[in-house]
Structures are given as structure tokens and as C-alpha cells.
């Protein structure tokens with residue numbers, strides 16, 4: 001996230017912890033917030049963490065926050081990387097490799113930011129080698145109805161095409177949809193990891209069966225000779 005400019009630099013009062021990214025443990029999830037510059041990534045993260053809206057940010061910096069939260073009665077530690085949205089930053093390989101899930105933000109008054117969502121998804125697929133990328137789409141600045149150039153229906157259709165959840169939000173007006181977007185992203189990561197765990201167990205039990213079959217075949221052929 002952009003660092004809060006003076007005199008609004010009160011973020012420490014809200015018991016947030018900025019921290020270097022870690023490698024992730026059980027009960028921890030690493031989420032990355034991506035999107036074109038000025039779509040409201042920092043405002044969205046700050047709204048989620050503090051339930052407050054703060055107008056001014058330094059747009060060039062990035063931060064990781066650690067946040068304790070209970071989702072579906074499960075205590076979770078979220079690490080949230082708020083990226084800076086300059087052109088080349090949405091294509092930062094390190095961010096993508098680090099993250100378990102991606103909250104991709106566009107702004108309803110910026111069509112190019114909407115177009116970028118598809119490019120970001122392609123990039124995530126490329127880096128994650130098409131292994132079910134966990135992603136949600138957030139259409140921000142819904143309070144700016146008079147400036148809207150991307151309809152809700154277009155956003156919903158894109159989310160259907162990309163097989164991910166869709167939330168229309170205003171970091172300025174409220175936190176319910178933003179909270180739901182982060183929670184749903186966590187659930188999506190949890191579902192994907194459970195699925196991958198099952199596939200791994202299935203393939204390792206298949207390998208054991210193959211080894212046993214080979215041994216039995218060898219024993220049988222030794223008996224015959």
C-alpha cells in the first residue's frame with residue numbers, strides 16, 4: 001500500500017503490523033492485491049483492516065500487512081501485500097509466486113483498469129502454470145455512479161468467464177462487500193489447497209501401488225524360472 005501521507009499517518013494507532021513477507025505456515029494465507037494504478041487498492045486494504053477510509057496515499061510504495069481474522073470459526077493470519085499499480089508492477093513475478101490468492105481490483109470509472117483484469121489473469125495463469133489460480137474481482141468506486149463507464153453486468157460477465165467471484169465495492173462508502181471479498185478469497189484458497197492435497201495423496205498412493213505390483217511381478221517371474 002502507499003504509505004499514508006502526513007498528517008494522516010495514524011495507521012500505527014490502529015494496531016496494524018507492517019511486516020516483510022514470510023513463507024507461510026498452516027493457518028496462514030498470503031493474499032496479493034493487484035490492479036492498475038489509482039483504482040483504490042490501498043483504500044480497499046485499509047478499509048478492510050481498519051474499517052476506515054483515508055483519502056491520501058503515497059502511490060509508489062508497497063507494504064505487507066499481517067492481520068488476524070476469524071473466518072468460518074477458523075482463526076487465520078492473513079498476510080496482505082498491497083502492490084503499487086504502475087504498469088510494470090502488475091507483472092511482478094515475485095508477487096505472483098509469493099501469493100496464495102489474488103484480489104484483482106478495477107475501478108468502475110476507468111475502463112482500462114477493467115481491461116487490465118483479463119491481462120492480469122493471463123499473467124497469473126502463466127506464472128502459476130495454470131494450476132487453478134485463486135482470484136476474486138473487485139469493482140471499486142461504486143459510489144462514483146455519475147462517472148461509471150463499466151456496468152455491473154460487464155463485471156459479472158467477466159467474473160463468470162474467468163470463473164471467479166465478483167464484488168462491487170466502494171472503499172469510500174462501506175466495508176461489508178470488501179470484507180466479503182477478502183473472506184471469499186481466503187475460502188477459495190482453502191478449497192484449492194484441499195483439492196491439491198487430495199490429488200497429491202492420490203498420486204502418491206498410486207506410486208506405492210505401482211512399486212508393489214512391480215515387486216510382485218518380479219517375485220512371480222523368479223518363481224517361474
Ligand SMILES: Nc1nc2c(ncn2[C@@H]2O[C@H](COP(=O)(O)OP(=O)(O)OP(=O)(O)O)[C@@H](O)[C@H]2O)c(=O)[nH]1
Pocket residue numbers: 001002035036037038039040041042043044054055056057058059060061083084085086140141142143144169170171172173
Ligand atoms: N470516490 C472514491 N474514491 C476512491 C475510492 N477508493 C479509492 N479512492 C480514491 O482514489 C485514489 C487512489 O486510491 P489508492 O487507494 O491510492 O489507489 P491505488 O490503487 O492503491 O493506487 P497506486 O498505489 O497508485 O497503485 C485516492 O484519491 C483515493 O482517495 C472509492 O471507493 N471511491
